[in-house]
Amino acid sequence: MTTKTPVVALIAYPNFSPFHFAVPYLVFNAELPEGRLFDLKIVSAGARPLTAERALTLHPDGGLELTEAADILVVPGWDDLNAHPEPDLVAAMARAHARGAHVVGLCYGAYALAYAGLLDGKRASTHWMAEKDFSARFPRVQLDMNALYVDEDRLITSAGTGAGLDCCLYIVREYYGPKIANKVARTMVIPPHREGGQAQFIEQPMAVSTQDAQVNRLLDYLREHLGQPHSIDQLAARTSMSRRTFTRHFSKATGMTLVDWLVNERLQRSRDLLETTSLSVEKISDLAGFQTAISLRQHFKKRFQVSPRDWRRTFGQKTAAEPH
Incomplete structure (x- = not known):
């Protein structure tokens, strides 16, 4: 078990997805009888309040300067797949990784890491619907479309939606071991570990008819x-x-x-x-x-x-x- 409370910087971005934000928020904000497991900081560029997809407004704890002390930096999804992260965020992710922190991209959050060049030459995962687009944009990334999550060189990426829970619980296991991770899972009434890859959830439609x-x-x-x-x-x-x-x-x-x-x-x-x-x-x-x-x-x-x-x-x- 870790002796220092790890600091998690949860990155908010314009038009963020409430679900993808809520997953790491719930996991890394969990408090067990043993105490709080992580010191969660909600971060946005310029410490700006941000609006989610519909009707929700987020007030962050501060700006990207809070990432400098983070042990874990999390990008929970990504709204516009054509949008590059702001240079300040790219620099913050690069500095965090260089000093030994984990940098995490949940679901489409892998795009932010890939745009920053952090995933070049490494394995990664993202939502199966983005397989062709991601591969075309980032040919140097070794996309693993069966993995629910991938951890390579402290760069952690996950498949879509629910796989973000698996990924966050994996991080809890890495820091605190399976016993504590299982406790967190039970408080959220979810399985502590899900076996199998995302291939099992991918629809592979076949045309009912052809032109012949x-x-x-x-x-x-x-x-x-x-x-x-x-x-x-x-x-x-x-x-x-x-x-x-x-x-x-x-x-x-x-x-x-x-x-x-x-x-x-x-x-x-x-x-x-x-x-x-x-x-x-x-x-x-x-x-x-x-x-x-x-x-x-x-x-x-x-x-x-x-x-x-x-x-x-x-x-x-x-x-x-x-x-x-």
Whole structure:
């Protein structure tokens, strides 16, 4: 356990998100019977009062000079992904990191750290919806889109929204150990540690139809008979094409191979059944076309980083029985 009360500088910015601000505020402002764990300072450039997205006004404890004594500097989200942090904030983050402090970007707050150049050559995480945009803007950052949070060289970034809680609790564990972190989690009525990466929460939509009417009819057929095995030769014959022509048409229309398309559809069907039924994994694998529960579990774990059982536990109906 740390002997000095760590100072946390929580950065507010124009049009800040109340939720993203509230997450580190609640965690680092927590007071246990043992006492207050962190000395939380609310900071804004120029010590200016700031307005949140709607109807909330924040009065900070002071300006960026408060970051000079901070052990942890937190940027809770970022409003405008096109906006560079003010030079004074960039300098404050750089000085904090150089003297050994943790610099944290929650959710889109990773943009602030990346704009400052702190993440160049390092791993980082952010909200999955920003994957393409972030990668295009910051090609030198090694974006890990499965991690709920990443800590590399005292630069800590998190995935979207709820992952900020996981990230802040991780920081509590780093300073005080798991026992105290668990106490903080219990006071907030949240799990002390969430396993799995953000890949499990990412929607991966597939087009219901394509611009190829013949392929569309085939996709409808495949969805109606997903539990059956399908070969390229059989489907090529069904569409009156050669194997080579069918493969080219299918790939052009869907953007993926037949095997990849079937796996994606079967995983989606499996997710739906896990969430809405109490069917066993064996039965679900049969209905989705994986043939064996082992095959389903392997594909599911590879895609979502969690088991079908853990998926059901997280997203399934409360009345659903545990799969066998």
